[in-house]
Amino acid sequence: xxxxxxxxxxxxxxxxxxxxxxxxxxxxxxxxxxxxxxxxxxxxxxxxxxxxxxxxxxxxxxxxxxxxxxxxxxxxxxxxxxxxxxxxxxxxxxxxxxxxxxxxxxxxxxxxxxxxxxxxxxxxxxxxxxxxxxxxxxxxxxxxxxxxxxxxxxxxxxxxxxxxxxxxxxxxxxxxxxxxxxxxxxxxxxxx
Ligand code: SF4
Ligand code: SF4
Numbered sequence: 114x115x116x117x118x119x120x121x122x123x124x125x126x127x128x129x130x131x132x133x134x135x136x137x138x139x140x141x142x143x144x145x146x147x148x149x150x151x152x153x154x155x156x157x158x159x160x161x162x163x164x165x166x167x168x169x170x171x172x173x174x175x176x177x178x179x180x181x182x183x184x185x186x187x188x189x190x191x192x193x194x195x196x197x198x199x200x201x202x203x204x205x206x207x208x209x210x211x212x213x214x215x216x217x218x219x220x221x222x223x224x225x226x227x228x229x230x231x232x233x234x235x236x237x238x239x240x241x242x243x244x245x246x247x248x249x250x251x252x253x254x255x256x257x258x259x260x261x262x263x264x265x266x267x268x269x270x271x272x273x274x275x276x277x278x279x280x281x282x283x284x285x286x287x288x289x290x291x292x293x294x295x296x297x298x299x300x301x302x303x304x305x
Contacts, residue, residue: 124230125256134221134246136233141257143219143267145287148252149203151218152196157185163212170210185212204287213274216282219251220268222275238272245271 121139128135159167159176164183168176175194177186186194195207205211221227223244226234234244245268247254266284273279 121233124233129249132248132250134228135249136228136230137220137236137245137247137263137268138233138259139256140247140259140263141255142260142263143247143251143254145251145253147202147204147287149192149196149198151251152203152205152215153190153192154250155218156187157193157212157214159183159185159212159214163210166210167207167212202287211282216274216280216285217271219248219254220271220285221246221248222271224276236268236272238269243272243276 125135125139128139161183164176167185175186177184188194192203195205196203197206198204205215207215223234223246226244228234228244228246231244234246236243236245262284270279270283270285274282274285
């Protein structure tokens with residue numbers, strides 16, 4: 114993507130300043146370094162099945178409802194109840210059943226160009242055309258010509274999770290959390 118073109122630079126600058134979704138062709142790469150910001154600043158809406166599974170395993174005190182929608186409960190400081198801190202990082206204690214909203218963040222994969230700029234957001238995957246945007250609030254983003262890793266690994270995994278039922282993450286999550294003994298409820302481990 115020719116970032117040197119002034120008009121595209123202006124588009125990118127205005128989207129970032131407004132905090133609006135940015136088409137993926139503006140993104141050079143993305144890596145989650147587990148700052149924990151997204152687990153503190155945003156409510157995580159759950160699908161009904163996610164709500165049922167988390168409530169079944171952890172109890173209803175870990176989920177909450179509001180105006181007909183269901184969410185992960187947050188602590189008084191705004192952080193998700195499953196966020197834990199270690200070595201200055203914010204790590205997810207729900208890796209083994211992480212909600213889709215968390216697995217996709219900061220990407221917004223769409224079947225139509227919901228946030229505009231279709232010529233910059235389209236992604237041809239198999240026979241289908243999708244549109245992929247990124248929330249600029251994530252500090253793990255870098256801007257410029259899309260890297261091979263972003264184009265060939267990260268975005269396909271995001272589309273697989275959104276539209277093809279994939280749940281396992283390899284490229285779309287922080288490598289810091291890998292290796293976590295996910296068969297145990299993490300909050301139980303932390304209390305030992
Ligand atoms: S996805 Fe972004 S905001 Fe969230 S923990 Fe990773 S780097 Fe931080
Ligand atoms: S479930 Fe995990 S990734 Fe999602 S907000 Fe909570 S700690 Fe963060």
